[in-house]
Amino acid sequence: KRSYNVTLLPGDGIGPEVVAVAKDVLSLAGALEGVEFRFQEKLMGGAALDAYGVPLPEETLTAAQASDAVLLGAIGGYKWDNNEKHLKPETGLLQIRAGLGVFANLRPAAVLPQLVDASTLKKEVAEGVDIMVVRELTGGIYFGQPRGFGTNNKGENTGFNTEVYSASEVDRIARVAFEVARKRRGKLCSVDKANVLEASMLWRKRVTSLASEFPDIELSHMYVDNAAMQLIRNPKQFDTIVTNNIFGDILSDEASMLTGSIGMLPSASVGESGPGLFEPIHGSAPDIAGQDKANPLATILSTAMLLRYGLGEENAAKRVEAAVTETLNNGFRTGDIYSPGTTLVGCKRMGEEVLKTV
Amino acid sequence: KRSYNVTLLPGDGIGPEVVAVAKDVLSLAGALEGVEFRFQEKLMGGAALDAYGVPLPEETLTAAQASDAVLLGAIGGYKWDNNEKHLKPETGLLQIRAGLGVFANLRPAAVLPQLVDASTLKKEVAEGVDIMVVRELTGGIYFGQPRGFGTNNKGENTGFNTEVYSASEVDRIARVAFEVARKRRGKLCSVDKANVLEASMLWRKRVTSLASEFPDIELSHMYVDNAAMQLIRNPKQFDTIVTNNIFGDILSDEASMLTGSIGMLPSASVGESGPGLFEPIHGSAPDIAGQDKANPLATILSTAMLLRYGLGEENAAKRVEAAVTETLNNGFRTGDIYSPGTTLVGCKRMGEEVLKTV
Ligand SMILES: CC(C)[C@H](C(=O)O)[C@@H](O)C(=O)O
Ligand SMILES: CC(C)[C@H](C(=O)O)[C@@H](O)C(=O)O
Numbered sequence: 174k175r176s177y178n179v180t181l182l183p184g185d186g187i188g189p190e191v192v193a194v195a196k197d198v199l200s201l202a203g204a205l206e207g208v209e210f211r212f213q214e215k216l217m218g219g220a221a222l223d224a225y226g227v228p229l230p231e232e233t234l235t236a237a238q239a240s241d242a243v244l245l246g247a248i249g250g251y252k253w254d255n256n257e258k259h260l261k262p263e264t265g266l267l268q269i270r271a272g273l274g275v276f277a278n279l280r281p282a283a284v285l286p287q288l289v290d291a292s293t294l295k296k297e298v299a300e301g302v303d304i305m306v307v308r309e310l311t312g313g314i315y316f317g318q319p320r321g322f323g324t325n326n327k328g329e330n331t332g333f334n335t336e337v338y339s340a341s342e343v344d345r346i347a348r349v350a351f352e353v354a355r356k357r358r359g360k361l362c363s364v365d366k367a368n369v370l371e372a373s374m375l376w377r378k379r380v381t382s383l384a385s386e387f388p389d390i391e392l393s394h395m396y397v398d399n400a401a402m403q404l405i406r407n408p409k410q411f412d413t414i415v416t417n418n419i420f421g422d423i424l425s426d427e428a429s430m431l432t433g434s435i436g437m438l439p440s441a442s443v444g445e446s447g448p449g450l451f452e453p454i455h456g457s458a459p460d461i462a463g464q465d466k467a468n469p470l471a472t473i474l475s476t477a478m479l480l481r482y483g484l485g486e487e488n489a490a491k492r493v494e495a496a497v498t499e500t501l502n503n504g505f506r507t508g509d510i511y512s513p514g515t516t517l518v519g520c521k522r523m524g525e526e527v528l529k530t531v
Numbered sequence: 532k533r534s535y536n537v538t539l540l541p542g543d544g545i546g547p548e549v550v551a552v553a554k555d556v557l558s559l560a561g562a563l564e565g566v567e568f569r570f571q572e573k574l575m576g577g578a579a580l581d582a583y584g585v586p587l588p589e590e591t592l593t594a595a596q597a598s599d600a601v602l603l604g605a606i607g608g609y610k611w612d613n614n615e616k617h618l619k620p621e622t623g624l625l626q627i628r629a630g631l632g633v634f635a636n637l638r639p640a641a642v643l644p645q646l647v648d649a650s651t652l653k654k655e656v657a658e659g660v661d662i663m664v665v666r667e668l669t670g671g672i673y674f675g676q677p678r679g680f681g682t683n684n685k686g687e688n689t690g691f692n693t694e695v696y697s698a699s700e701v702d703r704i705a706r707v708a709f710e711v712a713r714k715r716r717g718k719l720c721s722v723d724k725a726n727v728l729e730a731s732m733l734w735r736k737r738v739t740s741l742a743s744e745f746p747d748i749e750l751s752h753m754y755v756d757n758a759a760m761q762l763i764r765n766p767k768q769f770d771t772i773v774t775n776n777i778f779g780d781i782l783s784d785e786a787s788m789l790t791g792s793i794g795m796l797p798s799a800s801v802g803e804s805g806p807g808l809f810e811p812i813h814g815s816a817p818d819i820a821g822q823d824k825a826n827p828l829a830t831i832l833s834t835a836m837l838l839r840y841g842l843g844e845e846n847a848a849k850r851v852e853a854a855v856t857e858t859l860n861n862g863f864r865t866g867d868i869y870s871p872g873t874t875l876v877g878c879k880r881m882g883e884e885v886l887k888t889v
Contacts, residue, residue: 263726293656293763314694320729329697332733336672337691339683366777368621371678375690401781402788405651405763419724423759423781430760 176209177241177484180448182233182269185219185262186457187467187520188246194524195244195472198493199479201531206489213240217269218248218262218457228265234272242483243273243450244476247457271311275442275450276342277349278310278421279482282428282438287501291433291510294408302408304428305357307350308421310442312342313372315418336372338417343379345445350415351387360391360412364400364420376417397424404428429454436468436509439475441482449483451475465519468507470497473527492531499530534567535599535842538806540591540627543577543620544815545825545878546604552882553602553830556851557837559889564847571598575627576606576620576815586623592630600841601631601808602834605815628668633800633808634700635707636668636779637840640786640796645859649791649868652766660766662786663715665708666779668800670700671730673776694730696775701737703803708773709745718749718770722758722778734775755782762786787812794826794867797833799840807841809833823877826865828855831885850889857888 181196183189196212203210215233222228228248237243248262258264284292284302292299317335325331347363354361363380365373377394384392395403397420403410404424408431416424429435435455443449453471461467474497480490505526506515518526539554541547554570561568573591580586586606595601606620616622642650642660650657675693683689705721712719721738723731735752742750753761755778761768762782766789774782787793793813801807811829819825832855838848863884864873876884 258729258732261726267727293652293765295651295653298651315727317691322729322733325697327697327699329699330733331695331697332728332730333675333693333695334728334730335691335693337689339685339687339689341685341687366780368619369625369673370690370692371616371680372690372692374616375680375688398780398784401759401785402793405785405788406791407651420781422724422756423778426756427759427763427785430763433764435760 174207174209176211178211178213178239180237180240180243181212181214182217182237182243182245183214183220184217184246184248184457185250186247186459186462188248188457190463190465190467190520191453191469191472192244192246194469194520195476197524198473198496198527198531199476201528202480202489202492202496203486205492205531206486208486208489217265219250219253221265222253222260222262228260228262229268234269237269237273237448240448242448242479244479245450245452246472247453247455249457250459267315269450270442271316273447273450274311274444276309276311277346277443278308279353279441279443279478280306280308280425280429280438280454282306282425282432284432285434285437285501288432288434288437288510290512292431293433294431298408299431302431304408304411305353305413306421306425306428307346307353307413307415308425309342309346309416309418312338313418336370338372338376340375340379343376344383347380347383347415350413351383351390354390354413355387358412359389362393362395362411362414364395364397364414364416364424366397367394368396380415400424401427404431425454434510436507437470437474439471439478441475441478443482449479451479451483465521466508467520468509469520469524473497496527496530500526532565532567534569536569536571536597538595538598538601539570539572540575540595540601540603541572542575542604542606542815543608544605544817544820546606546815548821548823548825548878549811549827549830550602550604552827552878553834555882556831556854556885556889557834559886560838560847560850560854561844563850563889564844566844566847575623577608577611579623580611580614580618580620586618586620587626592627595627595631595806598806600806600837602837603808603810604830605811605813607815608817625673627808628800629674631805631808632669632802634667634669635704635801636666637711637799637801637836638664638666638783638787638796638812640664640783640790642790643792643795643859646790646792646795646868648870650789651791652789656766657789660789662766662769663711663771664779664783664786665704665711665771665773666783667700667704667775670696671776694728696730696734698733698737701734702741705738705741705773708771709741709748712748712771713745716770717747720751720753720769720772722753722755722772722774722782724755725752726754738773758782759785762789792868794865795828795832797829797836799833799836801840807837809837809841823879824866825878826867827878827882831855854885854888858884
């Protein structure tokens with residue numbers, strides 16, 4: 174029997190509710206495919222700030238690093254919004270990404286046939302959209318040095334950050350993206366701002382030169398402003414998108430909203446080796462926390478990504494995804510994706526329905 | 532009789548066609564309101580590269596600086612796409628923005644009732660959208676130093692840029708935005724990434740502290756990734772948006788595409804004093820250049836912004852805008868906004884129809 178250690182990081186807001194449900198689905202899907210899980214739960218984000226005064230305790234990072242995969246719920250909440258930077262829940266998130274070296278963030282945005290009406294796009298535009306954004310996650314302006322506050326030559330306060338990429342940082346994320354495109358429809362669009370930024374010029378040059386290693390992939394380049402437009406004009410033109418950390422932050426959220434159902438969207442962050450980090454893209458939704466209203470499907474689908482990209486357990490991954498599809502086909506909906514004629518359920522009940530079909 | 536000097540920069544691609552048409556509309560609207568124009572035409576972008584080997588000749592900048600307003604068509608084309616940075620048409624655009632000191636870029640994105648079907652958004656989502664993006668245009672990562680290519684401590688090539696804002700740079704763009712919001716619906720949303728970037732933390736702090744000078748304006752803050760989502764989820768929640776140079780580049784293009792008719796959208800770039808720069812947001816569209824197919828309405832509406840924000844000639848501005856509305860009501864459409872039941876016309880004819888109604 175194959176056996177894995179999974180670190181659970183429920184986090185804040187609705188995080189604990191959705192992780193609890195997803196854990197059960199992961200266990201069952203694994204068991205049915207001869208896979209066993211040992212879980213350990215650790216604190217991070219606001220929960221860790223309250224308990225230990227830091228957003229990512231050393232103990233949490235060490236445990237995560239020592240495990241085979243990490244499942245994160247969500248972090249943040251009003252309570253910590255005005256904290257200083259090093260005491261923000263978000264800082265814990267950046268620290269665990271860096272600490273695990275998960276430089277490749279995969280964010281699928283697909284419009285499900287059952288939920289096409291949830292999109293604010295016209296049906297004919299939304300139907301069939303299936304995009305994977307591959308975002309660089311441990312470099313660029315999020316981590317670049319120097320950064321901070323200073324004074325300019327007029328004696329004024331300034332705030333500054335550095336957008337920087339090295340050749341190998343671009344190469345490794347581009348390789349992941351080419352491989353992802355190869356398993357999808359064979360089209361890769363690299364997004365940058367190479368008409369203005371040197372960091373983007375290097376990016377484009379490296380991505381272009383890697384293309385010869387992937388002759389079967391159709392590579393194109395697009396400026397980020399145009400990409401923001403094209404996602405709305407004709408999202409079906411995109412298969413796989415690769416881009417830097419900040420552009421990926423913006424464009425993956427834009428792409429996800431095209432589906433109209435961000436409560437459904439998972440993500441995977443992986444590195445060269447070591448455990449990956451898997452999490453729903455939605456936030457901690459403090460306003461509905463603890464009310465059994467959250468949609469657990471994004472976290473459940475994140476366990477499918479954990480199985481596929483984190484552990485190579487493709488069969489169990491497919492089992493989870495099929496269960497989610499069947500549950501939707503059975504008409505069960507949480508509030509965020511409810512429409513007349515379907516059955517409104519809470520977080521726990523949705524989990525039970527998925528379990529039945531696993 | 533009031534008299535103004537206007538520098539025309541037709542530029543590349545469809546630029547010359549749309550500027551020629553817009554010039555006639557500007558002249559007539561002015562004449563009918565007792566305003567006289569003296570025009571001088573100068574080269575910039577690819578046209579200047581071909582003639583002088585630089586994208587912004589000294590002569591062009593000097594003439595522009597000495598005039599009362601500058602009307603630009605569009606720049607760029609395949610021919611110059613692989614030029615080195617200092618020989619790119621885009622570099623000329625950045626140089627003229629800096630040279631004129633036009634730090635405030637106003638980009639309206641409104642869904643016109645006549646063109647609501649052009650949007651890829653559902654009618655009920657698109658209808659009534661009326662957003663003004665105020666983008667900082669002469670600072671941030673577009674101009675920040677240091678920038679360039681280097682080597683890191685592993686001996687690898689790097690590309691880097693600096694995102695930097697000073698207190699006064701934020702203050703002056705925020706003031707413009709508060710004033711703009713005051714003339715609109717009194718709501719201002721400042722967009723940043725203050726949960727990660729120091730440059731954004733300074734931005735948010737300054738914008739927040741200016742709010743007390745504008746007690747009648749409802750100020751909110753939003754992270755850029757969320758803004759990219761909210762523009763799609765519910766664009767009507769926005770009135771005026773203020774943001775930095777790169778986020779403004781992305782979000783203003785995203786907002787413009789919500790309308791489905793970017794051939795209709797003008798922009799204004801203004802500074803503390805000196806001439807403003809007015810241009811359509813669409814590009815040079817080299818594939819349809821010289822075929823009399825371009826939509827001149829964005830450039831015509833840019834002359835309305837020139838009259839209003841550049842010269843304070845509100846009556847003439849209203850005259851131009853009313854003429855565009857009437858021409859649309861009369862059913863005339865260029866190819867980009869054509870729908871069955873309307874009359875398809877070319878660039879020149881569209882100009883003639885607008886002239887008739889001025
Ligand atoms: C919370 C924030 C730091 C984070 C990011 O910007 O990466 C989030 O927006 C995300 O995309 O995971
Ligand atoms: C052409 C390019 C340099 C420019 C910019 O990024 O500012 C354009 O995208 C714009 O928005 O006017």
